Amino acid sequence: MDLVSKVVRAARVGTPGSRVIRQYDSQGIRFSAFEGTGFHVVLRGTCWLLSEDQDPVGLEPGDVVLVTSGAPHGLNRVPCALHDLPSMAVRPAAPRPGPFDFEFLCGVYQFQQGRTPQYFRALPDLITLSPDYDRSPRTRALIDLLSAETSEADLGAAAALPALLDLILIHVLRQWHEQQGSAEWPRTDDPEIAAALREIHKYPQRRWTVTRLSDVVGLPRTVFTRRFTEGVGRPPMSYLTSWRLSLGARALRETDATLATIAREVGYSTEFAFSGAFTREYGVSPGRFRRSTAALIPPVAD
Template sequence: MDLLSEVIRSIRVGGVGSRLIRQSRGVRFSAFSGSGFHVVLRGSCWLITEDEDPLALAPGDVVLTSSGAEHGLSHVPCALEDLPLAVMGPIPPAPGAFDFEFLCGAYRLDHGLAPQYLRALPDLISVSPDPERDPEMRALVELLRADVSGPRMGTGATLPAILDLILVTVLRLWHERHGTAGWPDTDDPAIAAVLRQIHDDPRRPWTVARLSEVAGLPRTAFTRRFTAVVGRPPMSYLIGWRLSSGARLLRETDATLATIARQVGYSTEFAFSAAFRREYGVSPSRFRLSPAVAALP
């Protein structure tokens, strides 16, 4: 089961944004619902967090905030509260001298949380791609830099695709360097089989009993094993997947609410709407009308 692909599909319902920032001192990013990253382009800086020692960053280094944790970037080691809070909005880079330059990219989930798989990772991940071994990262960063350099036709289509590719590449690199530590164990064949069935056919009237049959395990053992691997009980995960699938369909298609409800496993649009509002805090129609491009700090 390729859970990394599912991570991208799940987080894609958020608004995306990117921005080039130049700093002569430093800046603090408040916590938010979603995921984002920074790529250092020029100069050196330090990653500042509340609880960890400052981490030195060099050009090419990437920091991923897997589930929107508060953090900062500074030209010298310091306390997080000493850094000024970033101003939100599509603000162009400040003119004049600077100590370091970096690109930001983020998926902002105004409704709902980052996928469980990202929330299971450390709050902040740092990777240092090798220019020889990882040339794709350099190419993606150049594409992103060109895309945010000024208004361009087609940015609404290209920006989400580039952010998807950068997120996948960062997670791959981190996973290669750290093995399975901190990453859901997707090598469990029983749980992988269940996830595949849920993802491929969410409309099926699944129960814990039916899912445990797919896994080939007794119900109690299956529930315990599924929860340990995935981080949520089976039915909670199923509901979350149905609703995130519905959110994607709301954003990516013109299908009616009744059609989407049936496609993701709800008998009526009213049942889907009630569940969607509980999960995302807004109605499906309001979610569909909300902007897909987010303002970044």
């Protein structure tokens, strides 16, 4: 399985959500920081993406904002300071008839336990994209489908929602990576570190150590550790642990495999070692995590 597919499948452990929001009377909207990954798609009108430390970015119909790890941000008809915008209501009012400034579609996986997986946190906080809908009409079709499913409570909507979120995320990430000219995750211009990431992603179950990873890519241990930490944002073993546990969380969410089986598949020698590491990362035991996500999220077929 390719890396983007693994990343998006791992996001399924979050609670899926989607809504269409219209903004009236020159009132923008501010989204507070959260643990999760999501996106906005401008459906009608124009607006500006606002953040705490970046210049405003103008958005037109069809533009996508990928919120990789829940950074605070806002949307408004005109540029302004982020803190000047009203915070999004927990239950926004239904769209009313009459003229509006702009309309956008939101999709999100919000994590109830633990943190947003490292591979999302390694990306820029906010990514803007103008998809080539002529070259990729499926992206437009998926957005239209999600918008329709969000607006109508039809039978099967609970299963359709995560499936559509998955597909839109895949298409957006695919196009962004194509524009960046790189398929690495996280993106790095260091060829040895990119090779180490490929090994970690492809073989998480191997008994990796810093020494073994550095030997694979042909670097001295101290040099490898420094370059990996600078390029990825955290030390090799910390990144490896995060990747293994995100795969374990997905297995808990999607399968009935025993803890011992999952532990072996993601690189832990015993279920007790896996359980301890998982609890430290997610704040709950694997068993409790499995029960809570089973209650919140319907299964999705591959």
